[in-house]
Amino acid sequence: MSLVRWNPARDLAAWPSDLFGMQREINRMFNNIFRGSEEGEEYALASWTPAVDITEHDDKYTVKVELPGVNKDEVKITVESNMLTIRGEKKQEKETKKENYHRVERSYGSFQRSFTLPTAILNDKIDAAFKDGVLTVQVPKAEEAKPKQIEVKVK
Amino acid sequence: MENNKKNTALVRACCNAVVPGAEGYEMVVCPAADIYETSDAFIVEIDMPGASKESISITADARMLSVSSLQMINDSGGGEIIVNEIGKKKYHREFRLGTGIKLDDIRAEYKDGVLLITLPKADELKARQIRIQ
Numbered sequence: 001m002s003l004v005r006w007n008p009a010r011d012l013a014a015w016p017s018d019l020f021g022m023q024r025e026i027n028r029m030f031n032n033i034f035r036g037s038e039e040g041e042e043y044a045l046a047s048w049t050p051a052v053d054i055t056e057h058d059d060k061y062t063v064k065v066e067l068p069g070v071n072k073d074e075v076k077i078t079v080e081s082n083m084l085t086i087r088g089e090k091k092q093e094k095e096t097k098k099e100n101y102h103r104v105e106r107s108y109g110s111f112q113r114s115f116t117l118p119t120a121i122l123n124d125k126i127d128a129a130f131k132d133g134v135l136t137v138q139v140p141k142a143e144e145a146k147p148k149q150i151e152v153k154v155k
Numbered sequence: 156m157e158n159n160k161k162n163t164a165l166v167r168a169c170c171n172a173v174v175p176g177a178e179g180y181e182m183v184v185c186p187a188a189d190i191y192e193t194s195d196a197f198i199v200e201i202d203m204p205g206a207s208k209e210s211i212s213i214t215a216d217a218r219m220l221s222v223s224s225l226q227m228i229n230d231s232g233g234g235e236i237i238v239n240e241i242g243k244k245k246y247h248r249e250f251r252l253g254t255g256i257k258l259d260d261i262r263a264e265y266k267d268g269v270l271l272i273t274l275p276k277a278d279e280l281k282a283r284q285i286r287i288q
Binding site (some may be wrong): 032051052053054055056057062064067068069070071077100101102103104106108115124130132133 | 187188190191192193196197200202203204205206207208231232234235236237239240241242260267268269276
């Protein structure tokens with residue numbers, strides 16, 4: 001299982017408001033030290049990295065991505081062999097002048113996350129839905145990747 | 156002008172926390188917010204992805220605007236969680252209010268994971284044209 005690029009600057013900037021993220025990154029660094037850098041990692045030029053949850057089921061993977069305020073037409077989901085990529089852009093729509101801003105903490109601009117899924121997936125049956133700023137992508141596993149039960153008769 | 160300056164100090168220090176809750180520990184996340192001002196209002200936009208409109212509560216008194224959500228249900232549907240960055244959490248954040256906000260006219264809307272709160276300025280904060288005699 002591999003995740004996308006790691007941007008240390010982003011996490012330092014977020015500290016200490018994002019201690020959980022920091023812990024995540026530390027875990028990740030240790031993983032990389034002991035296992036070596038994982039293949040499938042992508043170091044793309046994206047200006048922010050949305051948080052994700054991935055759940056594995058017998059027949060599919062469910063990928064949830066936090067994309068508050070992102071227009072669904074600005075999100076692109078692609079699959080290349082086993083690598084699922086979710087990318088897009090969050091545009092700042094308001095025409096408010098910069099000097100009228102007191103604080104800007106939310107992320108804008110392009111984002112990207114890629115995951116190499118451990119098993120073969122059905123590219124053409126991927127389904128995605130947007131609700132309350134969370135994108136949920138259902139990625140069905142290919143038939144050969146599903147666990148099979150074989151009954152053995154005991155004589 | 157002085158009044159206006161006070162209002163710009165809308166924000167309180169904000170950090171995530173783990174607190175004891177009903178079922179073990181709960182993660183309380185401080186959501187990111189943008190604050191800007193128009194000629195007749197202060198606008199606070201808060202990223203609260205995953206929260207449902209019904210789970211969000213907003214309170215305001217003369218000093219503080221407080222926004223929170225109930226703990227989100229993160230149903231894995233019996234599957235095995237392999238990446239867990241979102242997790243189970245709830246949002247909470249407070250904003251200090253200056254004088255000159257019409258508390259009774261505060262409005263809020265929630266769309267696509269973003270909560271937008273409009274804090275209308277009292278008349279004394281609004282810019283006005285002054286005619287030369």
